[in-house]
Amino acid sequence: MSGVDDSRTPLLKVSNLHAETGGVQILKGVDISINQGEIHAIMGRNGSGKTTTANVIMGHPDFEVSQGKVELEGENLLALEPWERAREGVFLSFQYPQSIPGLQVGNFLRKSVASVRGEEAAKGADFRKSLEEAMETISIPRSFLSRYVNDGFSGGEKKRFEILQLLLLKPKLAILDETDSGLDIDGIKTVATGVNEAVRGTGSGALIITHYSRILEHVKPDKVHVLINGKIVKSGGPGLANELEDHGYEGLE
Amino acid sequence: MESNEEARQAVGEYKAGWHDSENSTIRFDFGLSEEVVREISKLKDEPEWMTNLRVKAYHHFVDRPMPTWGNTPMLDSIDFDRICYYLRSSKATEKDWEDVPDEIRNTFDRLGIPEAEQKWLSGVTAQYESEAVYHSIREDLQEQGVIFLDMDSGLREYPEIVKKWFCSVVPLTDNKFSALNTAVWSGGSFIYVPKGVHVEMPVQAYFRINAKNMGQFERTLIIADEGSSIHYVEGCTAPTYSTDSLHSAVVELVALPGSHIRYSTIQNWSANVYNLVTKRGIAHKNSKIEWVDGNIGSKLTMKYPAVILKGEGAHAEVISVAYSGEGQHQDAGAKIHHLASNTTSKILSKSISKNGGRGSYRGIVNVSPKAENCKLNVVCDALILDGESRSDTYPTMEVSNPTAHCEHEASVSKVSDEQIFYLMSRGHSEEEALAMVVNGFFEPFTRELPMEYAVELNQLMALEMEGSIG
Numbered sequence: 001m002s003g004v005d006d007s008r009t010p011l012l013k014v015s016n017l018h019a020e021t022g023g024v025q026i027l028k029g030v031d032i033s034i035n036q037g038e039i040h041a042i043m044g045r046n047g048s049g050k051t052t053t054a055n056v057i058m059g060h061p062d063f064e065v066s067q068g069k070v071e072l073e074g075e076n077l078l079a080l081e082p083w084e085r086a087r088e089g090v091f092l093s094f095q096y097p098q099s100i101p102g103l104q105v106g107n108f109l110r111k112s113v114a115s116v117r118g119e120e121a122a123k124g125a126d127f128r129k130s131l132e133e134a135m136e137t138i139s140i141p142r143s144f145l146s147r148y149v150n151d152g153f154s155g156g157e158k159k160r161f162e163i164l165q166l167l168l169l170k171p172k173l174a175i176l177d178e179t180d181s182g183l184d185i186d187g188i189k190t191v192a193t194g195v196n197e198a199v200r201g202t203g204s205g206a207l208i209i210t211h212y213s214r215i216l217e218h219v220k221p222d223k224v225h226v227l228i229n230g231k232i233v234k235s236g237g238p239g240l241a242n243e244l245e246d247h248g249y250e251g252l253e
Numbered sequence: 254m255e256s257n258e259e260a261r262q263a264v265g266e267y268k269a270g271w272h273d274s275e276n277s278t279i280r281f282d283f284g285l286s287e288e289v290v291r292e293i294s295k296l297k298d299e300p301e302w303m304t305n306l307r308v309k310a311y312h313h314f315v316d317r318p319m320p321t322w323g324n325t326p327m328l329d330s331i332d333f334d335r336i337c338y339y340l341r342s343s344k345a346t347e348k349d350w351e352d353v354p355d356e357i358r359n360t361f362d363r364l365g366i367p368e369a370e371q372k373w374l375s376g377v378t379a380q381y382e383s384e385a386v387y388h389s390i391r392e393d394l395q396e397q398g399v400i401f402l403d404m405d406s407g408l409r410e411y412p413e414i415v416k417k418w419f420c421s422v423v424p425l426t427d428n429k430f431s432a433l434n435t436a437v438w439s440g441g442s443f444i445y446v447p448k449g450v451h452v453e454m455p456v457q458a459y460f461r462i463n464a465k466n467m468g469q470f471e472r473t474l475i476i477a478d479e480g481s482s483i484h485y486v487e488g489c490t491a492p493t494y495s496t497d498s499l500h501s502a503v504v505e506l507v508a509l510p511g512s513h514i515r516y517s518t519i520q521n522w523s524a525n526v527y528n529l530v531t532k533r534g535i536a537h538k539n540s541k542i543e544w545v546d547g548n549i550g551s552k553l554t555m556k557y558p559a560v561i562l563k564g565e566g567a568h569a570e571v572i573s574v575a576y577s578g579e580g581q582h583q584d585a586g587a588k589i590h591h592l593a594s595n596t597t598s599k600i601l602s603k604s605i606s607k608n609g610g611r612g613s614y615r616g617i618v619n620v621s622p623k624a625e626n627c628k629l630n631v632v633c634d635a636l637i638l639d640g641e642s643r644s645d646t647y648p649t650m651e652v653s654n655p656t657a658h659c660e661h662e663a664s665v666s667k668v669s670d671e672q673i674f675y676l677m678s679r680g681h682s683e684e685e686a687l688a689m690v691v692n693g694f695f696e697p698f699t700r701e702l703p704m705e706y707a708v709e710l711n712q713l714m715a716l717e718m719e720g721s722i723g
Contacts, residue, residue: 058678061670082677083685091678098675102693108679111689115680148693165679 009074011036011205012057012173017068019056026052028230029068034173034205034223039195041208041216043244044227050209051095053227054177057207058092059085072173086116089172089204093162093179099150105161106145109168116169134167138194155182163194174198174206180215192218213241226252279341283466284334287311290436293339297405297439300412303419310425310435317429320555323615324582327553331527336468336499338437340382346403347387357381357463364490366459369705374486376401376456380471382464383439394452400445401456404472407443414445418474422505422533422561430555431531434470434503441471441502446481446512455484455517455703462491462498462526473504477512477540484515486706490550493523497552500526506534508542510564517545519706520554521713524580528554538564538593545701546573548583549713557615559588562596562624569598574698576717577610577642586615586647591657594625602633603698605691606642607717613644618659619651630660636694637667638687688715 012034019027026049034040044050056063057070059082070077077085100108109131114122121127135142138160150158159179166174176195180188196219199206208219216224216238224240225232226249233252234240279296281289290311294304319328347353350367361367361379370377376390378401385403394401400411408415423431442458462469477483491498500522508514514534522528528551534542544558560569571587589598604612614633635644646663668690676686692699692711699707 058674060674081682082674083680083682086678086680094675094678096671098669098672100672100676100690100693102696103689104696108689112679112681115685148696169679 008035010034010071011038011073012207013069013071013074014053014057015069017053017056017070018066019052019063020066021052021063025066026063026230027056030227030230030232032207032225032232034207036203036205037199037201038222039199039206039208039219040223040225041210041221041241042225042227043210043213043241045211045249048227049230050227051177054092054175054207054209057085057175058082058090083115086169086171091166091169091171091174093159093166093174093176095177095179095181097150097158097162099148099153101148101151103149104145105147105149108149109145109165112165113168116171130168134164137167137197138163138190140164156184156187159183159187159191163191166198167194170198170202170204172204174204176206176208178209178211180210180212185214188215189218191215195219213245216241228253279339281337281339283337285311285336285338285437289338293437293439296339297408299408302416303408306420306425307436307438310432311437313426314429314432314436317432319429323555323584323613324553324611327527327582331497331499335466335496337464337466338468338470339439340464340467341384342382342463343384343386346385346406348389350387353379353387357386360461360463361387361459364459364461364488366457369457373454373703373705374457375452375454378403378442378458380440380458380460380469382462382467382469385440390456394450397450398447399450399452400443402443404441404443404474405439407474411443411445414476415443415474418476418505418507420505422507422535423503423531428531430501430529431503434472434501434531437468438470438472438503440469441473441504442475442485443473444475444483444485446477446483448478449480450478451481452483455486458485458487460487460489460500462489462500462522465494466496466498467491468499468501470500471502473502474507475505475514475516476507477509477514479509480511481509482513484517486517486703488519488521490521491523491526494525496525498526500528500530500551502530502532504530504532506542508534508536508540508567510538511540512537513541515543515545516558517702517706519547519702519710520550522550524550524552524578526551528552528556530554530556532556533559533561533588534569535561535563536567536569536596539566540564541568541570543570544572544587545698546571546585547698547702547710548573548575548585549710549717551583552580553582553584555584557586557588557617559590560598561590561592562598563592565593566595567593568596571599572601572698572701573603574695575602575604575612576714577604577606577612578717579608579610582611582613584613584615586613588617589619589629591618591620591624591627591629594623595627596624597628598630600631600633601697603636603695604634604644605636605638605694606644607638609641611643611645613647615647617649617651619649620654620657622653624654625656627654627657629657631662633663634694635665636691637665684718685715688718691718
C-alpha cells in the first residue's frame with residue numbers, strides 16, 4: 001500500500017527527461033519515480049520547468065523530448081498521443097483550464113468518461129450516480145452540468161471542475177498543475193478532499209505541482225522534489241516542503 | 254402496409270396504376286428562352302395569368318444585370334446555357350412511398366426521409382429534380398383545414414389563394430435570380446394554416462437534385478392565418494459532379510396577425526451546386542417569423558433570409574450557421590426591415606471557414622422613421638480554422654428613428670492549440686477535439702433545431718472535420 005516494495009514496476013518513472021520548445025531547453029534531466037498509492041509533490045519557482053514537466057508527461061505537442069524516458073507502469077508514454085495517454089490512465093489538472101463555448105459540461109463529462117474509461121462507464125444510472133457523488137464531494141451544484149465547459153467560470157469553479165473530472169475519469173496517475181493557486185483555504189480543502197478520494201486507497205498515484213506548502217498540509221505527500229532550472233535538485237520527505245516555505249530556494253541553487 | 258392502406262383511404266385520392274412501368278421522363282434541352290418558359294407553363298397546364306407572369310419574369314431576368322457584389326467571379330462563371338431548366342423523372346406526385354419509382358424511392362430511403370416521416374413529422378414533400386415525387390400530410394391536420402401541397406398542386410387546387418399571395422412578398426423584379434425562379438419555377442411547397450390551428454410537429458420538404466447540369470427552381474409559399482403556427486423544415490442534397498448545377502429557390506412567408514412561422518433549413522448541396530436563394534417573410538401585427546438557416550454545402554451560396562416587420566409588435570429572428578470548406582463560399586446573412594412600432598428582431602450568425610473556404614456575413618437591419626421603440630440585436634461570430642481561410646463581415650444598420658434600441662456584436666476567433674490539447678488530455682482524438690469545439694461554436698444554432706436535425710448536423714460537422722488535421 002505504501003509502495004515501499006522497490007521490486008515492483010513504478011507507476012510513473014521519469015528518467016533523465018530533457019525537453020525543449022522553440023529551441024529553448026527547459027527540462028535538463030528530470031528524474032521522478034512514483035509508486036502505486038503514492039503522492040509526490042514538485043515545488044519550485046516560476047519558470048523552473050514545473051508546468052513543462054506536467055505538459056510533457058501529458059504529451060503537449062509544443063514540447064520536444066530530446067532525451068530521457070517517461071514510463072507508466074513500464075510502458076513508454078512518449079510514443080503515445082495525448083488522448084492515448086489519457087486512455088492509459090494519465091490525467092492532468094490544468095493550471096489554466098480552457099473554455100469551450102457551446103460544449104455543455106454534462107455532455108463533455110459523459111463523452112470524456114466514455115473515451116477514457118469506455119462506453120459502459122458512461123452509461124445509465126451508474127454514471128449518473130457516480131456523477132452525483134463526485135459533485136457532492138466537491139460541492140458543485142447540479143446547475144453546473146448545463147453550463148459550457150469553463151466558459152465564464154470563476155477561478156475557483158475552474159479548479160473544482162478539474163477535480164470533478166479527476167474523480168470521474170479515475171486515472172492511474174493524476175498530475176495537478178498548481179490546482180491550489182488562487183484558491184482560498186476552503187477551496188484548497190475541497191480540492192484536497194477530491195485528490196485524497198481519487199488517490200488514497202485506490203492504488204493510483206499523484207504528482208502535485210505547487211508553489212506553496214499549504215495544500216500539502218491537506219494532501220500529505222510521500223515525497224517532495226525541488227525543481228530548479230529544469231532539474232530536480234533535491235528530493236525528500238514531507239518535511240522538505242516546510243523547509244522551503246521557511247527558507248526559500250536560495251540554499252538549493 | 255396497413256398504414257399505407259389507411260393513408261390511401263384517408264386522402265381518398267389514391268390513383269391506382271402507377272406501379273406499372275410508365276416512368277416517363279421529360280427532359281428539356283439545355284438553355285433558356287421564352288419558348289422554354291412557355292413550354293414549362295403549358296406542360297403544367299397553368300392558368301394564363303401564371304404563364305404571363307413567367308414570361309414577364311423571364312424578360313426581367315434577361316434584362317437584369319448580374320449582381321456586382323458578392324462573389325462576382327463565381328457568379329459570372331455560371332453558364333446559363335449549360336443548365337437544364339426542367340426535368341421530370343416521375344409521372345406523378347405520389348401519396349405512398351410504394352408508388353414512387355424504385356430508384357427515386359431508394360434515394361429518399363437512404364436519406365432517411367420515410368423513416369423520419371413516421372417518427373416525428375406532420376407531413377412530407379419530397380422533390381426530385383423539378384417535380385415533387387411524394388407528398389403526404391397527417392389526416393388530423395387535413396381535417397383541421399391545413400393545406401400542405403406541392404406548389405404545382407397548390408396552384409391547381411387553390412388558384413385564388415396562390416394568385417393573391419404569389420409574388421406578394423418577393424416581387425417579380427426583386428432580383429435577377431428571383432426573376433429566374435419566377436420564370437421557370439417548378440415544385441416547392443404551398444402551405445396554408447387556418448386561423449388558430451397549431452401544427453405541433455414540423456412538416457418537412459426534402460429537395461434532391463440528381464441529374465448533371467440541373468437547375469432546380471422550387472417555389473414555396475407559406476401563409477399562416479391569424480393565431481396559427483407552423484414549423485417547416487427543409488433539407489437538400491445532390492450528388493457530386495464535376496459540372497455545375499444551379500439551385501435558385503424563392504420562398505415567401507406570410508405571417509398574419511398573431512401567427513408564428515418557423516422555417517428551418519439544413520442546406521447540404523454538393524460542392525458543384527450554386528445556391529442562390531431568395532427567402533423573405535412579411536410579419537403582420539404581433540406575429541413572429543423565424544429563419545433557422547444552416548448552410549453546409551454548395552459551391553457558392555448567396556442567401557439572406559429577410560423579414561419585413563410590417564405590423565406592430567411583430568418579431569423576427571434569423572439564426573444561421575455557415576460552414577465553408579475548400580472551394581466554397583458561403584455568402585449568407587439576414588435582412589430585417591422594421592416598418593412598425595414595437596417590433597423586435599434578433600440576428601445570430603455563426604460561420605466557420607476551413608481549408609481555404611470563405612465565409613461572409615452580409616446583413617441589413619433598418620428601422621423606418623415611423624417605427625417607434627424597436628429593438629434589434631445582431632451578433633456575428635466567425636471561427637477560422639486555418640491561415641488560408643477567410644471570413645468577412647458586411648453589416649449595415651440604418652436606424653431612422655431615435656427611440657430604437659440597437660445592439661451589435663461581432664467576433665472572429667480561431668481554435669487554439671491549447672483548447673485542442675485540453676480536450677485531447679480528456680481522451681479525445683485531435684479530430685474529435687476539433688469537432689467538439691466546432692459543434693460547441695454552432696450550439697446556439699443547433700439547440701434551435703429539432704433534436705433529430707441537431708444530431709444530424711453535429712454528425713455532418715464531425716465528418717467535415719475528418720482529415721482536417723494537418
